[in-house]
Each structure stands twice: as structure tokens, then as C-alpha cells.
Amino acid sequence: MVPENERGPIARSYADLQSLGTLFACDDRGIPPGSGLQAGIALFRAGEVAMVNLAELAGRATADAAAGRPIVLLRTVRWMVAIARAWSELAWRIADMAPAGAPADADPGPRIEALASPNWARLHAAESGLATGVRAALAGLHARDDGTGDRLAQLLLRYVMLERTALEYSALAGFGGDYEALVQPGTIRAAVAERELRGRTVLMQFRAGHQMPELVVAAANDHIAAALAHLExxxxxxxxxxxxxxxxxxxxAAVLMNVLADELQTAEYHQIRENLGLTSGSHSVNLHFHLMRDLLPSLVAAVGAAPPGGSALETSVLATIRALTRAADRHVDRWRLVHLNLPRNNLGAGETGTRSLTGSPDALLAVTRMREAGLARTAHPPGETSFRATDSGRGVLALAELEQELLAAVAARTQDRFRDVQQRTGRFAAEPEFRPPPIRRSSRTRPRKDQG
Known part of the structure; x- marks a missing residue:
């Protein structure tokens, strides 16, 4: 029986919370792992997550406008901008997945594009309702002369331009095929809509902030595996x-973390926190195990041990591979640093004893140490620097004291609201069921601490 509270189901695991079983249920036979087609489809699918979210948010915004709730309407449209920005960032990368080496004047062949998606049709219909509803709201807000109307207009204009960009670049030539057959938007829509709570929450958007990177990183992992095979x-x-x-x-993948880091407010997170159950982002198999602990360290080791090139061209190619390996390491560190904003914004200061859902005695400190451990697993640590982003105790920043006051206030608020989490009572007395997955091996894979 699925545990519930007054809002709805409580997640049994991270995979359950993010509907990963459904998200990765697409039939990908005929799509080679580590190929440009796989990468492009992963980006399209993450864009489908965005479109389904945007249709839901457009419906909410229409209702907000009709109910005369300008502040709530602004909040909803801000979320629309955040999700649309993520969609446009995904779209920018799609063209880079096309087959390389074709002459510039060659016919690229048939295209697959997001305009063929039924989820785009649903979003278009939802936005038609929003356009009608928001006109009257804008007229009333401009009459107030307090800047609210200008802010709403600015957000809407920004949103529409992001959407235009996403649609233009959500196209891929050189592979052919039917968009729905390849991208399978119905399956992605089912994954996005699979878990709902009663009342108005940002659970769908919270899940989107995890589902989009999961799709992208799964393809990235296959690319690392393919690169390792070629290097050998x-x-x-x-x-x-x-x-x-x-x-x-x-x-x-690093950029996508900004959706939750920039937009998720403490109150919004606290509203859904109990329904997250005994879960943690550190339970992501794709991100925290296969990418960060298994494949990326293997790639760093393999590139470091690669024999010198036998020609000037080979030497140059190998130098570029080394540079791209360092860049991959930096992208992952960017992800970690942006991810730190989630416990900072929603749980509060480190060294205050604010527990995580899974029982870590100090959530922010645990995430900070995960970053340090991740840097130690690769050959590209930042080295000696005069300042580290995670040096919270040093008085280099003028705002550091205020920062600590703000973090302490969030920690006190979190501990007071979630006493079961703090005291490990009620639903939170149990241990998480999560167990580390088997190592994703290559010839360079080193044992993990959790696996001996």
C-alpha cells in the first residue's frame, strides 16, 4: 500500500519520486548508445518534460488571471520563464548532435522537430487560453501604476522569446524518421503526469528539475562508455x-540545475517535503553513481594513460580529447556547486544539525563534503587557490555574515516545521531502502567505497 499524507502519496524511493521507470520506458531499439541520434533524442525528451510542465503552468496562470490574483500570477509566470529557459538551453545543443563531416552545401535530409509533438499542440492550446485571460489582467494591473503590470508584461515577453528560441532550435536534421516514433512524447508525458498531489504545489516543477537532467545524463553516460571503448x-x-x-x-545538465536553484522558494519546498519521503538526490544512479563515481573517473584515468599519438594529427586530436575531459570534469563540478543552493535555500546553514530526509545529521555539510569527495576522485582538482566556493567560514566576502544569518534563519524554520525529520520519528524513523547500484564497469573502473 502506498503511504500517503493529506496532500497525497509519499515517495518510496528517488526512482519512484521522479517516475524514472516510466521516464526510461521508451523503446529505443535501433538507437545506438553513445550516438548523435541518442544524444539528440535525449535533448528532445527533456524538452518534452518542459512542454508538459509549461502547459500545466499556463493553465494555472489563466486561472490566476481570472481570479484576480496578480501576485500569484506573477509567481506562476516566473516558473514558466524558468522552465522555458531550460527548454531553450536544451534546444541550443540539439544542432550539435547532427552527423559530423557533411559538406556545408549538402542536403541535410529530413528533420525531426518539436513542432510535430502532441505536447506542443497541448501547450499551444493552453497558451491560447492564457492570452485571452491575461489581457484583462494586464489592463487592470497597469491601472494600479505600481509596476506590477510592467513586471508581468516583461515576464511574458521574456517567456515568449524563450519559447520562440526553443522551437526554432528544437530540430535535428540528418537522421530522418518520425518524431513521435523516435522521441515518444506520450511516454514522457505519462512520466511527468504520473505523480500528483492535492492542492496547488510545485511538485511537477520540482520533478522536472530532476527529470530533465536524468534524461540528459543517461545519454552522457553512454557517451563516456563509447569514448572509453574508442580510446582502448x-x-x-x-x-x-x-x-x-x-x-x-x-x-x-549543469545549466538545468538553475531551474530549482533560482526558482524554488523555501515555502514551496517545505510544502512538498514530507511527500518526498526518505529520498535524496544522492540516490540518483545516473548522476551520483554511474557518472560521478564510475564513468567520469574511468574516463579521466583512460585519457591520462592514453599512448602518445603516432602522428601530428593524432597528437592534436588527443590534446583536444584531454581538454574536453577537463571540461567534462568542470561541468560536473558546476553541477555540484549549483546543487548546493538546494540545501542552502531550503534547509539552511551547515553545522546547525538540520537533518536531511534520509537522516544525514547535517544536510548542507553532507552535500559540501560530497563535492570535495568528487573532486578527489578525478585528476583535475582546482588545486591551490586563495578562495574556494565552499569555504563558508572565511571572511573574504562582505556579505558572508549576512549569508550566515539568512542560512541560520532557514535552518531554524526547517527544524521547527519538520520535527519528525529532526528527531527521526514517525515516517522518518525508518532507514531508506536505497542501496548503491552495481558499478558500471570499464577497464579503468576503480572499486567504490560502497562496493569494496
Missing amino acids: NRGYGEALEVMRRLDRLLDV
């Missing part, structure tokens, strides 16, 4: 092509 056979040219796509995938 000294196929440096083939490895380079894979690595260039990997760079774009990990780049956008």
Missing part, C-alpha cells in the same frame, strides 16, 4: 566526435 582501441578520431557531444550534454 586508439580510435582517437571516433573518441573525439563522441567527446564533443559529451561536452554539450554535460554542459546543459
Whole structure:
């Protein structure tokens, strides 16, 4: 029986919370792992997550406008801008997944594009209702002369331009095929809509902030595996092509973290926190295990041990591969640093004893240490610097004291509201069921601490 509270179901695991079983249920037979087609489809699917979210948010905004709730309407449209920005960032990278080496004047062949998606049709219909509803709201807000109307107009204009960009670039030539058959938007829509709570919450958007990176990183992992195979056979040219796509995938995975870091407010997170159950983002198999602990360290080791090139061209290619490997490491560190904003904004200061849902005695401190451990697993740590982003105790920043006051206030608020979490009572007395997955192996994979 699924546990519930007054809002709805409580997640049994991270995979359950993010509907990963449905999200990855697409039939991908005929799509080679580590290929440009796989990478492009992953970006399209993450864009489908965005479109389904935007249709839901457009419906909410229409209702907000009709009910005369300008502040709530602004909040909803801000979320629309955040999700649309993520969609446009995904779209920018799609063209980089097209087959390389074709002459500039060659016919690229048939295209697959998001305009063919039924989820785009649903979003278009939802926005038609929003356009009608928001006109009257704007007229009333401009009459107030307090800047609210200007702010709403600015957000709407920004949103529409982001959407225009996303649609233009959500197209991929050179592979052919039917968009629905390849991208399978119905399956993605089912995954997005699978978990709902009663009342108005941002659970769908919280899940989107995890579902989009999950899709992208799953493809990135296959690209690392493909690059490793090419490197073992000294196929440096083939490895380079894979690595260039990997760079774009990990780049956008880091950018996608900004959706929740920039937009999720403490009160919004607290509203859904109990329904997250005994879960943690550190339970992501794709991100925290296969990418960060298994494949990326293996790639760093393999590139470091690669024999010198036998020609000037091979030497140059290998140098570019090394640079792209360092970039991959940096993208992952960017992801970690942006991710730190989630416990900062929603749980509060480190060293205050604010527990995580899974029982870590100090949530922010645990995430900070995860970053340090991740840097230690690769050959590209920042080295000696005069300042580290995670040096919270040093008085370098003028705003550091205020920062600590704000973080302490969030921590006190969190501990007071979630006493079961703090005291490990009620639903939170149990241990998480999550267990680390088997190592995703290559010839360079080193044992994890959790696996001996």
C-alpha cells in the first residue's frame, strides 16, 4: 500500500519520486548508445518534460488571471520563464548532435522537430487560453501604476522569446524518421503526469528539475562508455566526435540545475517535503553513481594513460580529447556547486544539525563534503587557490555574515516545521531502502567505497 499524507502519496524511493521507470520506458531499439541520434533524442525528451510542465503552468496562470490574483500570477509566470529557459538551453545543443563531416552545401535530409509533438499542440492550446485571460489582467494591473503590470508584461515577453528560441532550435536534421516514433512524447508525458498531489504545489516543477537532467545524463553516460571503448582501441578520431557531444550534454545538465536553484522558494519546498519521503538526490544512479563515481573517473584515468599519438594529427586530436575531459570534469563540478543552493535555500546553514530526509545529521555539510569527495576522485582538482566556493567560514566576502544569518534563519524554520525529520520519528524513523547500484564497469573502473 502506498503511504500517503493529506496532500497525497509519499515517495518510496528517488526512482519512484521522479517516475524514472516510466521516464526510461521508451523503446529505443535501433538507437545506438553513445550516438548523435541518442544524444539528440535525449535533448528532445527533456524538452518534452518542459512542454508538459509549461502547459500545466499556463493553465494555472489563466486561472490566476481570472481570479484576480496578480501576485500569484506573477509567481506562476516566473516558473514558466524558468522552465522555458531550460527548454531553450536544451534546444541550443540539439544542432550539435547532427552527423559530423557533411559538406556545408549538402542536403541535410529530413528533420525531426518539436513542432510535430502532441505536447506542443497541448501547450499551444493552453497558451491560447492564457492570452485571452491575461489581457484583462494586464489592463487592470497597469491601472494600479505600481509596476506590477510592467513586471508581468516583461515576464511574458521574456517567456515568449524563450519559447520562440526553443522551437526554432528544437530540430535535428540528418537522421530522418518520425518524431513521435523516435522521441515518444506520450511516454514522457505519462512520466511527468504520473505523480500528483492535492492542492496547488510545485511538485511537477520540482520533478522536472530532476527529470530533465536524468534524461540528459543517461545519454552522457553512454557517451563516456563509447569514448572509453574508442580510446582502448586508439580510435582517437571516433573518441573525439563522441567527446564533443559529451561536452554539450554535460554542459546543459549543469545549466538545468538553475531551474530549482533560482526558482524554488523555501515555502514551496517545505510544502512538498514530507511527500518526498526518505529520498535524496544522492540516490540518483545516473548522476551520483554511474557518472560521478564510475564513468567520469574511468574516463579521466583512460585519457591520462592514453599512448602518445603516432602522428601530428593524432597528437592534436588527443590534446583536444584531454581538454574536453577537463571540461567534462568542470561541468560536473558546476553541477555540484549549483546543487548546493538546494540545501542552502531550503534547509539552511551547515553545522546547525538540520537533518536531511534520509537522516544525514547535517544536510548542507553532507552535500559540501560530497563535492570535495568528487573532486578527489578525478585528476583535475582546482588545486591551490586563495578562495574556494565552499569555504563558508572565511571572511573574504562582505556579505558572508549576512549569508550566515539568512542560512541560520532557514535552518531554524526547517527544524521547527519538520520535527519528525529532526528527531527521526514517525515516517522518518525508518532507514531508506536505497542501496548503491552495481558499478558500471570499464577497464579503468576503480572499486567504490560502497562496493569494496
